[in-house]
Amino acid sequence: MTTLRLILGDQLNPEHSWFAAADADTVYVLMEICQETDYVLHHAQKIIAIFAAMRDFARQLGEAGHRVHYLAIADPANRQALPANLDALIAQYSASAFEYQAPDEWRLDRQLTDYAKQLAIPGRMVDSEHFYSTRGEAAQLFVERKQWLMEHFYRQMRIRHGVLMASPGKPLGGQWNFDHDNRKPWLGLPREPADWRSAHDHSALWQSIRQAGVASFGEPSAERFCWPLNRAEALQQLDDFIAEALPHFGDFQDALTYRAWRLFHSLLSFALNTKMLNPREVIARAVVAYQSGHVPLAAAEGFIRQILGWREYVRGVYWANMPGYEAQNCFAHQRPLPAWFWTGETKMRCLAHAIGQSLEHAYAHHIQRLMVIGNFALLAGLNPAAVHGWYLGVYIDAFEWVELPNTVGMSQFADGGQLATKPYVSSAAYIDRMSDYCKGCHYDKKARLGERACPFNALYWDFFARNSERLAANPRLGMVYRQLGKISPAALAAAQGRADQVRAGIENL
Ligand code: FAD
Ligand code: SF4
Numbered sequence: 001m002t003t004l005r006l007i008l009g010d011q012l013n014p015e016h017s018w019f020a021a022a023d024a025d026t027v028y029v030l031m032e033i034c035q036e037t038d039y040v041l042h043h044a045q046k047i048i049a050i051f052a053a054m055r056d057f058a059r060q061l062g063e064a065g066h067r068v069h070y071l072a073i074a075d076p077a078n079r080q081a082l083p084a085n086l087d088a089l090i091a092q093y094s095a096s097a098f099e100y101q102a103p104d105e106w107r108l109d110r111q112l113t114d115y116a117k118q119l120a121i122p123g124r125m126v127d128s129e130h131f132y133s134t135r136g137e138a139a140q141l142f143v144e145r146k147q148w149l150m151e152h153f154y155r156q157m158r159i160r161h162g163v164l165m166a167s168p169g170k171p172l173g174g175q176w177n178f179d180h181d182n183r184k185p186w187l188g189l190p191r192e193p194a195d196w197r198s199a200h201d202h203s204a205l206w207q208s209i210r211q212a213g214v215a216s217f218g219e220p221s222a223e224r225f226c227w228p229l230n231r232a233e234a235l236q237q238l239d240d241f242i243a244e245a246l247p248h249f250g251d252f253q254d255a256l257t258y259r260a261w262r263l264f265h266s267l268l269s270f271a272l273n274t275k276m277l278n279p280r281e282v283i284a285r286a287v288v289a290y291q292s293g294h295v296p297l298a299a300a301e302g303f304i305r306q307i308l309g310w311r312e313y314v315r316g317v318y319w320a321n322m323p324g325y326e327a328q329n330c331f332a333h334q335r336p337l338p339a340w341f342w343t344g345e346t347k348m349r350c351l352a353h354a355i356g357q358s359l360e361h362a363y364a365h366h367i368q369r370l371m372v373i374g375n376f377a378l379l380a381g382l383n384p385a386a387v388h389g390w391y392l393g394v395y396i397d398a399f400e401w402v403e404l405p406n407t408v409g410m411s412q413f414a415d416g417g418q419l420a421t422k423p424y425v426s427s428a429a430y431i432d433r434m435s436d437y438c439k440g441c442h443y444d445k446k447a448r449l450g451e452r453a454c455p456f457n458a459l460y461w462d463f464f465a466r467n468s469e470r471l472a473a474n475p476r477l478g479m480v481y482r483q484l485g486k487i488s489p490a491a492l493a494a495a496q497g498r499a500d501q502v503r504a505g506i507e508n509l
Contacts (some may be wrong), residue, residue: 010104028058031078034213090121153312153316231276270397286303337387338507449495
């Protein structure tokens with residue numbers, strides 16, 4: 001009576017109750033398949049990191065006495081798709097039951113539900129034992145409210161889970177949110193902490209991935225590789241973050257700089273999203289760091305809000321809107337991505353840096369993703385589905401449940417404002433205030449017209465002018481529309497002419 005248990009590549013949680021005791025009647029299955037490498041074009045580091053972490057997980061399970069069947073990408077028995085491999089393994093082990101952990105992506109959830117339904121043996125889904133909230137919890141909270149608001153969800157989560165609370169209903173420090181303290185540009189000090197670096201050699205794995213014909217882009221180099229491959233390494237990365245970066249996380253959370261690639265961000269999203277780390281333990285560490293006086297409340301709260309608030313909230317948005325969310329396009333933007341999204345070769349210094357480091361590290365921090373790359377994509381009218389495909393492929397932490405709402409909702413406002421209360425766009429003024437990008441840029445941050453005018457400036461006013469019917473009544477945009485009203489019709493027409501020119505010449509910006 002053998003049970004076959006499937007472990008997906010983002011379910012590498014050795015603390016799951018499945019693994020509490022070894023059982024000779026259970027076979028754990030992990031598989032490297034083209035179905036998962038090829039649904040979008042992925043960054044090389046993402047494929048390497050996930051496969052290497054899966055291999056390490058399988059090794060550790062075996063060492064702990066569990067029975068494991070691992071299908072490597074180059075294994076001749078590998079049929080490269082979940083159902084075909086599962087059929088073969090169920091037959092090989094004469095399995096009498098099939099079990100899997102709840103997938104986080106709608107596409108896999110659908111596929112495995114359908115697969116389990118048609119089996120002649122019982123098929124069962126179990127909880128992944130990872131998130132604070134259930135798939136439908138956010139939707140239940142907002143069922144009688146017109147507008148979804150992350151802040152409302154976050155406060156409920158704080159109360160419900162007793163995180164940073166002075167007493168029931170009262171937040172520590174008398175404030176729920178210290179966002180206003182968290183908006184400093186970074187002027188070079190304190191120094192960016194040293195990167196956590198992986199010591200593994202991935203060259204043999206990379207070769208077998210290439211031999212299997214898996215297409216990819218971005219830098220596969222081991223020197224750049226700073227993604228943990230197992231829980232022990234992820235815990236080390238967490239320790240380093242708490243010790244060195246968390247004290248400054250709040251202050252420089254929104255900063256942008258040409259001189260550093262991660263600033264004081266944690267780089268923990270890969271370990272969290274592959275479930276090597278549990279969000280509860282990460283939050284508990286931040287709370288202890290505050291209680292012991294190691295970090296100020298604003299830093300701990302700012303960091304915890306990202307995980308207990310945003311991370312859980314976007315997951316709720318995803319499950320409330322799938323399928324269909326991936327096709328949202330409220331502005332009907334259709335422009336394809338310019339070729340420099342794949343090379344970083346543009347004269348716009350902010351984009352060259354943010355895209356360049358994405359290709360080099362498979363990582364950009366939140367403000368680069370939102371206020372540089374996403375900002376440009378929305379202002380330029382790039383197709384949100386194409387933007388979604390790029391973000392899903394390029395980032396080490398990109399899994400659809402978290403990437404899609406962030407890209408299509410928060411960054412492209414393509415859902416018409418379900419996730420974000422206003423479009424996150426800016427002219428050069430914001431980028432200049434928060435960064436050192438504009439000094440030394442080919443373009444003039446102050447100019448709106450002319451060949452050397454920063455493309456963001458004309459695109460920004462053109463965006464609000466084009467979309468006034470949809471956006472002018474938004475209370476969060478009152479000031480923008482008052483400013484727009486002060487621009488003379490002739491000046492606005494000239495700016496819109498420059499915006500047309502920018503879009504027409506987008507490949508050569
Ligand atoms: P830190 O800044 O150190 O934040 C700590 C943790 O908070 C992160 O590890 C992450 O788990 C969580 N977090 C922070 N912001 C968010 C958010 N908006 N949504 C969900 N979780 C959040 N995050 C992903 O995990 N995968 C993605 O594919 C992804 N795509 C994004 C696309 C766009 C357009 C934007 C604007 C944001 C995206 N994010 C995504 C959210 C965020 O940018 C990343 O989680 C973060 O940059 C990861 O780096 P870090 O671990 O250093 O984060
Ligand atoms: Fe970016 Fe414009 Fe500043 Fe250049 S001037 S770095 S394009 S915002």
